[in-house]
Amino acid sequence: MQRKGRWRYITSSNNWDSDPYFDGATVDLHRERPSIVFIPPETIIEVENGQLLGILKEHGVHKVLIDTQFPSNAEVLSEINKAGIEVHLLKRTTTLSAFRKSLENEYKLSIPKNDHNDAVLLAFVKPKFWKQVDWRYIECWNYMVLWRDAEKEYRRLDNRIKIYPKLRQDKQVMLRFEMTQVEMVYAAERFVQVVQSHYPEISDLFQRLGIEKDPIAMAYAGEIFLELQGYRKFKWFLKNAGIGFPLPTLLKSRRGLYKYDKRLRHALHQLTLNVYHLNPYNDADKRKIPKKMYKLMKRIWNWWQRTIGDGRVGEALGVAGPSRKERGFTNCDPP
Secondary structure: OEEEOOOOOOOOOOOOOOOOOOOOEEEEOOOOOOEEEEEOOOEEEEEOOOOHHHHHHHOOOOEEEEOOOOHHHHHHHHHHHHOOOEEEEEOOOOHHHHHHHHHHHHHOOOOOOOHHHHHHHHOOOOHHHEEEEOHHHHHHHHHHHHHHHHHHHHHHHHHHHHHOHHHHHOHHHHHHHHHHHHHHHHHHHHHHHHHHHHOOOHHHHHHHHOOOOOHHHHHHHHHHHHHHOOOOOHHHHHHHOOOOOOOOOOOEEOOEEOOOOHHHHHHHHHHHHHHOOOOOOOHHHHHHHHHHHHHHHHHHHHHHHHHHHHOOOOHHHOOOOOOOOOOOOOOOOOO
């Protein structure tokens, strides 16, 4: 179902007047119910499952912005990108809610939360909150989610046993613990294999860090590698990882503790312990961890920038694969 008619960006109760930042289609994507597509300035379309790509082609869309990525929509996003359409995601899942709150505080503009409004608001999110990804990133991301789930389950059970050591005397518990550990290693190995198949350049990073024989450490490095995509400034990535700049302390804002990606910080923390052989339970080593985390992240960032500059990653920040013409996608030329 398609709705046309001028969308009112300005209301009588506020002075907010802004043109969309995103020059493509913004999509509030769902799997179980129709998705909402907003094509500025005045087209809103309800799209049934499986019809999104066709609608985008029909309207000549050359790029899309999605609010967040879930395993349930990864296949759709991969299909869209392989068809020659640029895919952009928000770097933070809280960006849209924070934007809605800022409109209410600054302009007294209260926008109810629903699928149609979310699709429209996406178009007004500033470019610094976007990141462009390709189908390779999306496919690796799915395996990264499986690895993270397996690692989280292992650490949860490991912490439980440490808190209550008597559990070590229970054979069933320890059998389950061993199986969880094996599953974690398998998930790490498979995740690393998939990342290396799409981004062979990462093998060089593994060797530089001295972790090429440790699947767990390589999996942590793979997480950081994928999260790097879409970032062009080191300080922005540090903020996302919860590391202050220039000192390696948690960055604080006027409103309290800065919100950061806890999973990314965990991966960087664990990789730091492995690369620099630090013991988190040793007081001397514990004091070194923050600075070593910053140092390690700087090393990885410098490698990342050199790799992009040499052209070996190249398409990591853009669309990979055959051209639009080769895929029969002829009606989506950029404006």
